[in-house]
Amino acid sequence: MPAANPAGDPALGLGVGLRNVHFEHILRNWPAVDWFEAISENFIDSGGRPRMVLRRIAERYPIVLHGVSLSIGSTDPLNVRYLRRLKRLADEIGARWVSDHLCWTGVLGLNSHDLLPLPLNEAVLEHVAARVRQVQDILERPLVLENPSTYVRFRASTWDEPAFLRALCEATNCRLLLDVNNVYVSCFNAGSDPLAYLDAFPFERVVQLHLAGHQHCGTHIVDTHDRAVSAQVWELFRIAWQRTSGASTLLEWDGNVPPFQTLHNEVLHARAVIGGASKDSLATVAAVDAEAINSAREAASTPIDFLLPAVMSQRTWSPA
Amino acid sequence: MSAALHDLQRWMHQALITPDAVDPAIANALLPGHRLIASECLAIYQRSYILRLRMCLGEQFPATRHALGAPLFAAFADEYLRACPPSSHSLYDLGERFPTWLTETRPDREAPEREDWIDFMVDLAHYERELFRLFDAPGFEDGPWPTTSSDDRTLVLQPCLRLASYQFPVARYYQDVRADRSPAPPTGAPCHLVILRRNYETVTYPVSALHFRFLSTLQQTQNIEAALADIAQWSRRPLNDVTASWTADVRAAWIEAGFFARAQ
Numbered sequence: 001m002p003a004a005n006p007a008g009d010p011a012l013g014l015g016v017g018l019r020n021v022h023f024e025h026i027l028r029n030w031p032a033v034d035w036f037e038a039i040s041e042n043f044i045d046s047g048g049r050p051r052m053v054l055r056r057i058a059e060r061y062p063i064v065l066h067g068v069s070l071s072i073g074s075t076d077p078l079n080v081r082y083l084r085r086l087k088r089l090a091d092e093i094g095a096r097w098v099s100d101h102l103c104w105t106g107v108l109g110l111n112s113h114d115l116l117p118l119p120l121n122e123a124v125l126e127h128v129a130a131r132v133r134q135v136q137d138i139l140e141r142p143l144v145l146e147n148p149s150t151y152v153r154f155r156a157s158t159w160d161e162p163a164f165l166r167a168l169c170e171a172t173n174c175r176l177l178l179d180v181n182n183v184y185v186s187c188f189n190a191g192s193d194p195l196a197y198l199d200a201f202p203f204e205r206v207v208q209l210h211l212a213g214h215q216h217c218g219t220h221i222v223d224t225h226d227r228a229v230s231a232q233v234w235e236l237f238r239i240a241w242q243r244t245s246g247a248s249t250l251l252e253w254d255g256n257v258p259p260f261q262t263l264h265n266e267v268l269h270a271r272a273v274i275g276g277a278s279k280d281s282l283a284t285v286a287a288v289d290a291e292a293i294n295s296a297r298e299a300a301s302t303p304i305d306f307l308l309p310a311v312m313s314q315r316t317w318s319p320a
Numbered sequence: 321m322s323a324a325l326h327d328l329q330r331w332m333h334q335a336l337i338t339p340d341a342v343d344p345a346i347a348n349a350l351l352p353g354h355r356l357i358a359s360e361c362l363a364i365y366q367r368s369y370i371l372r373l374r375m376c377l378g379e380q381f382p383a384t385r386h387a388l389g390a391p392l393f394a395a396f397a398d399e400y401l402r403a404c405p406p407s408s409h410s411l412y413d414l415g416e417r418f419p420t421w422l423t424e425t426r427p428d429r430e431a432p433e434r435e436d437w438i439d440f441m442v443d444l445a446h447y448e449r450e451l452f453r454l455f456d457a458p459g460f461e462d463g464p465w466p467t468t469s470s471d472d473r474t475l476v477l478q479p480c481l482r483l484a485s486y487q488f489p490v491a492r493y494y495q496d497v498r499a500d501r502s503p504a505p506p507t508g509a510p511c512h513l514v515i516l517r518r519n520y521e522t523v524t525y526p527v528s529a530l531h532f533r534f535l536s537t538l539q540q541t542q543n544i545e546a547a548l549a550d551i552a553q554w555s556r557r558p559l560n561d562v563t564a565s566w567t568a569d570v571r572a573a574w575i576e577a578g579f580f581a582r583a584q
């Protein structure tokens with residue numbers, strides 16, 4: 001893999017999202033995975049085992065912090081206490097970079113714990129850019145922002161997402177995390193072309209790619225992170241990976257999390273995709289009807305890793 | 321700050337919390353999707369919102385969920401989430417107010433007699449929250465820990481330890497749920513518990529009423545001698561007997577179990 005991407009950050013190879021159900025496996029086997037991405041919120045306030053485990057894992061693997069509560073697009077003030085704690089954690093584990101999403105998660109002091117979409121226009125760009133600068137000042141490093149999965153379109157949007165992100169990068173020098181599954185999901189839901197999205201995307205700013213599985217409900221797609229990556233998303237990944245000259249790639253899997261080896265094998269499939277013969281991209285990506293439409297009940301969109309403590313180890317014992 | 325953006329966020333967030341009372345303004349702000357009308361697009365967020373938070377709350381209160389049964393727990397969860405929508409950046413805090421909310425909204429709060437099963441739910445929820453909190457609270461893993469030969473004057477209760485009393489045997493019930501033993505609701509039996517974390521393991525120790533009083537006094541005074549004097553007075557036993565019992569019966573076991581920190 002190349003040593004660095006166009007943005008100058010080191011390419012870390014093929015990684016997986018760090019999930020608490022795999023803690024034991026990782027600590028016992030130290031699997032040959034290139035790197036891990038940890039959900040910031042699961043560790044920033046941790047005074048217990050999660051933080052201890054993360055510290056140990058960070059001694060052996062590159063770690064990237066991926067947040068879900070920054071709420072860069074909210075009209076609430078930024079949570080400075082959260083940002084300071086995030087910086088402390090990033091410094092403590094030597095995080096290669098810190099990312100979050102182009103979204104808002106709540107307003108009026110509340111948090112929906114969802115990655116809610118923003119209307120994309122000049123006023124919102126100004127609003128978000130000012131906040132990105134503030135975040136970068138506190139974190140003392142560039143912020144990396146991810147394109148979210150979206151299910152609604154706003155009347156107030158005048159820009160498409162690639163153009164908005166390009167302008168945001170120019171205004172703030174932030175970097176981008178391109179989630180190719182989110183591209184596929186959002187484009188399907190909006191009825192737009194994912195290849196045109198990639199054609200317009202500012203790849204020179206991309207430091208990382210995300211892969212994940214989704215649930216196709218026929219009329220819409222939900223970003224569930226609970227299954228293998230679809231063929232269409234692998235094809236988008238192949239194109240995106242080439243255009244980034246090999247950005248660090250990470251598989252997210254949050255629901256029905258399989259054994260670690262299954263997860264690792266799924267991201268290693270990227271090697272075959274990267275090295276594979278070029279397919280007829282348009283045909284593969286547009287082959288929506290060929291994709292299994294999942295008639296099972298719609299799962300919750302899962303932008304968040306529900307890392308809950310394994311309080312299972314709790315015991316009751318009578319000392320005397 | 322953009323006023324239009326603020327209004328949009330207020331509407332949309334409200335539409336998640338109260339999906340049955342959506343402000344028409346939000347619908348006007350949305351365009352239809354490719355194959356869904358605007359309200360159906362919004363409904364994807366509305367469904368995910370409650371599904372995600374309900375599931376997460378259930379994972380923080382597995383025994384309470386078992387005791388209530390999944391459908392009733394979901395009904396309680398939905399009510400709670402509507403009354404107390406999450407405000408923290410961390411999902412860990414989602415259940416913080418749940419036990420108190422259960423207490424305040426218990427269906428028999430106006431009735432002349434309290435119902436046992438509700439007392440049990442409230443107790444269990446409090447206990448589960450305590451475990452959950454202690455699991456990731458600032459800990460005392462790095463010590464310093466005392467040994468059995470440490471002087472009594474250096475023994476103080478370690479900071480990652482809670483004392484709690486319940487009217488039901490919640491710890492046993494919780495253990496049984498976690499071990500998939502599908503326990504039936506227990507009958508009332510007051511219990512006093514020491515809940516602590518050591519080596520990243522959260523452990524519950526049932527103790528007698530006398531020991532609980534001793535530990536509670538110790539928590540306030542951090543002074544073994546004063547706590548022993550209090551027990552002698554309260555139990556009307558000679559201080560020498562009480563001290564002898566402390567030394568012979570519990571001291572070493574409690575030190576080894578991690579009740580104490582060594583004061584610097």
Ligand SMILES: [Fe+2]
Pocket residue numbers: 146179182210212252
């Ligand atoms: Fe992602």
